[in-house]
Amino acid sequence: MAVEVRIPTILRTYTGGEKAVSGDGATLSELIENLESNHPGLKERLVEDGDLRRFVNVYVNDEDVRFTGGLQTSVSDGDQVVVLPAVAGGAGKPAEL
Amino acid sequence: MLRIDQATYDAIVAHAKRDHPVEACGVVAGPEGSDRPTRFIPMVNAAGSPTYYEFDSMDLLRLYKEMWANGEEPVVIYHSHTATEAYPSRTDIARAEEPTAHYVLVSTADTFSGGPGNSDGPVTFRSYRIIDGAVTEEPVSVVPGDPATEPHSNPASTTDRSQP
Numbered sequence: 001m002a003v004e005v006r007i008p009t010i011l012r013t014y015t016g017g018e019k020a021v022s023g024d025g026a027t028l029s030e031l032i033e034n035l036e037s038n039h040p041g042l043k044e045r046l047v048e049d050g051d052l053r054r055f056v057n058v059y060v061n062d063e064d065v066r067f068t069g070g071l072q073t074s075v076s077d078g079d080q081v082v083v084l085p086a087v088a089g090g091a092g093k094p095a096e097l
Numbered sequence: 098m099l100r101i102d103q104a105t106y107d108a109i110v111a112h113a114k115r116d117h118p119v120e121a122c123g124v125v126a127g128p129e130g131s132d133r134p135t136r137f138i139p140m141v142n143a144a145g146s147p148t149y150y151e152f153d154s155m156d157l158l159r160l161y162k163e164m165w166a167n168g169e170e171p172v173v174i175y176h177s178h179t180a181t182e183a184y185p186s187r188t189d190i191a192r193a194e195e196p197t198a199h200y201v202l203v204s205t206a207d208t209f210s211g212g213p214g215n216s217d218g219p220v221t222f223r224s225y226r227i228i229d230g231a232v233t234e235e236p237v238s239v240v241p242g243d244p245a246t247e248p249h250s251n252p253a254s255t256t257d258r259s260q261p
Binding site for chain 2: 008034057059064084088093
């Protein structure tokens, strides 16, 4: 069983510079746990308080997991997982500047 | 320093003016490791807000898959501030997660100040590196031409448009 996970540039410090790593698990949550065992620190960058971080996008076979069950999304052998940080920003409300 | 061709520079400014007062956003992709912004890709601001921008998550995936297929990376990530200066906000700094990108900020705060229908006021165009929360402004060098015809302009012919 192996799932390929595409790692964004900013998180490649955890994968020894690798653009993609493989892992195992029946759900995204299990997959992340498995990745964490080989790439310590990665989980903290993806998960916060038991949920996917707001500004991290994860896709399983081109579907945003926010619409397919979040961390409980099923994954299986041969699936393609992509992790991308959100591209966001902006001036903010005047009081926050 | 950000080196960018005139056509791409103009396209970014035009996008910012067109979307004002909503923040405009987009990417200029280029060959991985080249530091050359060659392919202008305006994006939809899914937030549709005058104070916030975010790429739609499916647009984001399509964008990156296209860049990976082409051997590209985001060389420039740009957005506009429509009521404030072209300097990264706290949100901009917190969300900057492409360590190799030039973060371009365009301000249209004074662009429409000349009265009704007037869009000829100044547009400020500034570029920054944002790494681990540290902001470093860099000069912007606008080179003549467009990336398809002049991928390597002669440095002697560059026009420095850096902002103080």
